Structure formats: structure tokens, C-alpha cells
Amino acid sequence: MTRKLISFDWAIKKILRSKANFGILEGFLSELLFTDIQILEVLESEANQDTEDNKFNRVDIKVKDRDEKIYIVEVQFSRELDYLQRILYASSKVITEHLPKGAPYSEVSKVISVNILHFDLGKGDDYIYHGTTRFIGLHNQTELELSAEQQQLYSAQKIADLYPEYYLIELRNFNNVAKDTLDEWIYFLKNEQIEDNFTAKGLKEAKETLDVLKMNPQERLAYERHQEALHYQASMYESTYVLGKLEGRAEGRMEEALSIAKNMKKMGLAVQLIVEATNLSAAEIDAL
Template sequence: MAKTITEYISLGEDYHKVKKIYSINIFYFDIGQGEDYLYHGQNHFIGVHTKDQLVVNTKERSVIVSKLSPEIFPEYILIRTNKFDKIAVTPLEEWMDYLKRGTIRPDTMTPGLGEAREKLRYYSMTPEDRYAYDEHLNAVMIQNDVLDSAKLEGYLEGLAESRAENKEKGKAKGLAEGEAEANLENAKKMKAMGIDLEMIRHITGITL
């Protein structure tokens, strides 16, 4: 616990800058006298459901509760799997059932248990199956990387083509506008010179 605290505080800083610490302890043996399977506290522990106080054995107490500065007050959560004997209904009870028996309901919606089930399946594989599964995942990731790279390249190529096309359209539009302005200017000059309007229209394509 002391090591955890030092990770969140710099040398010389005040204790009030330490982040709140929660110590979660899972026990598969009897650590003292109490009826609940879940206790919470700092230096004494109250049952979350039964509200009774857990009397921790002297031997275990020094292990569970570290001697820390009173300004820090880490909170402890004690999970007593041997005291859980219910049918799992709530998310907490489903977790307790998993911790005690290693079972997970197939229709569970409890956060984290779906991931835990996948981990159980993975580690229950034979070494050969696990290797094949890992290779499959690597192949899928490589394929996804290739597809992502191809999509990016396609996007960049399309963007470059679109810009080039717009540039060419801009050039063509500019040339057409320049040609029209030149024809108009020539038509005005021809008119000023007294050339017949029909002749001007025939030469420039502009109606005056």
C-alpha cells in the first residue's frame, strides 16, 4: 500500500494531494468472525448487506490493514468468497459466483464478465489451439491494416484527381472567358470602324 501511495505523490508534497486509494482483497479462507461476504471500511469493516462488524483475526489484521498516516485513510473492500451461498441475481452476486465457482451465466449482462468469459475460454485452450488463435488474430489485424492503408491511398488518389479535374475545369473556364472578352473587344472595334453588323456577327459570333 505504501508503494502505491508513493506512485501518486512527489517528494515533499502534502498528503492531501494523494489520490484516493481503494484496496480490494479477495479471500478464499476464513479471516475472522462475520456473517456478510462483502465488507467495507478503513480500520474497521462493516458488512455491506448485514451491517455487522467483521472481527478480523489478529494474525490477518496486520496483513490487511497497513499502518499509514491518518491523513491518507485508504478504504478497504474485503470479499469473502467462502461466505457467499446465494443464487446469483444481481451483478455483484454474479461476480461473487464467478469468484467462488468460476461460473458465468451465458446470458450475463454484468460489466466485465463477458470479457472474463473470453479470457477463460482463451486460457482453457490447448497450447496448440491458443497459438492458432493468436495467429488468426494477427492475420486479421494485418488484413485490417492493409484495408485501412488501401482506403487511405484510395482517398488520397481520389482527392488528387478531384483537385486536378477542378484545376483543369478552372483553366478551361478561364480560357473561355478570355476568348469571349477578346471577341467582344474585337466586335466593338469592328463596329467603330463601320463594318456591317451581320459581318461582325459572322466573324465573332457575338450579337450586338
């Protein structure tokens, strides 16, 4: 029987930041980016620190590929409707936070934003989307290229290499048929299970490290409460957005969130879990 594993969002927040477990994230990124990835360090910033009031499951890491190119990869796992604007803001923030004061713009870090989505983002039938920046002529439709001097200055071959890249992984669109090693990772991300015949990089380590049965009682209790919060969050998403309440007024959404928060509070769940599930403030929850 295939064992249930710790969800990737919890792993990002609690486990994968440890250097001893870098092999799991390195495996995932190597399969996704089609190059061998080595994590150099986890980058601490005001946006991704693991604090009690952190509402996002996100980690920023400095990596290098097989060609010794160094860049920043931002991995986040979330359920939000305004996500397209959020990933733009997040990648811009990563750039500004990690550009040394007084440094020339040529030292702006390349950022790759990897987004694991549990909701339908836009309209499309694929489950992995890749976005880059290109400049195309309005009249002759040719693509603007870097000059030889710019290639040398930036250590890049094309303009798209300078700008953030975005990977959107829509788990709901994956049909659970793993046709290659990247699909094996997508299967794990969606189902929290790794089949015995999977061979993708990092999955062997993930299967050992993310075994729920290896949690101590305190860790398991915290994890179960986290999962309960996600169920409430998913329910709120379905009722608020999918069933049409999004077109209603903002006060309608607030009433929905307050109702959910009140029920969660009656269950004795921690205030932080209620904050994560409803996006209400701790003060609003305390006032219920």
C-alpha cells in the first residue's frame, strides 16, 4: 500500500529549508528546469521568513545549474484568485531585496518563479505553463536580441534570460497519468503519494523524509490542524468563487469569512490557522 506523505506546502514551510533535505527540492527543480540544479542557500527576506504570522508557503533559494549559472528560484504553494498579480509582485520584491545597495542594474538577479496551484488559474487545458519576456517588432515581427557586448555584460544569450520566468503548475488539470519523470513529481504534488516505480530525481528522498508516520505526536497534531485549515480554505474558495459569490459585494465575502472563522474558533483551532484559512486578521478573529 502506498503511504500518504506530508503535503508539499507543509514541507516547504517546515522541512525543506534544512540543508540536509536540499536533495528533495533540487530533484524537483532539476526535473522542471531540465538541468541539474544545486541549491546554494535558502534566502531569508521579509517576504519568506518562517514566522507565526507568515500566511504564505514560500521559499526563496539561490541555486546554480550545470552551466554554473546562478539565479534565484522562488517556490510557492498557494490558493488565491488574484494570483497573477501576486506572482508579479513577489518576483519584483525578490529582485529588489537581493540587489546590493549601490550595485549596477547589470547585477540584478535572474528570478524563476515556480508556482504550485490548487485552483484553476485562467482558462486552459494544460497543467504546466511557462512564461518569459520577449520583445517583438510591431511591423516586421522580429524578436529584439542582445548585442554581443550585452551578452558579455549580462552573461546571457537572449533578453528572456534577464527577466523573471514563471512556471504555473495547475494540479487540478493533471490526469494522474505519469508519462515521464516530471509527471511523477506532479503526481506527488497532487496526490501526496509516490509510487514504487517512480524514478524522478528527489522522489526517493521525499518518500523517506516526508513520511507522515515518522512525525512525532506534536508534529502530527500541528500538521493535522494545518490540513483542516486548508479544507476550510478550499470550502471558502468553492463557495465564494466557484458558485458565483465573487460577483457579489465585498461585505458578502466578509460575512462568509466571519462565519467560517466562527465555526473554526468553536472547534478550538489556533488563531493562526484561522487567519490562514480566512485571511481575516487576528484582531477580527479575537472579536468573534
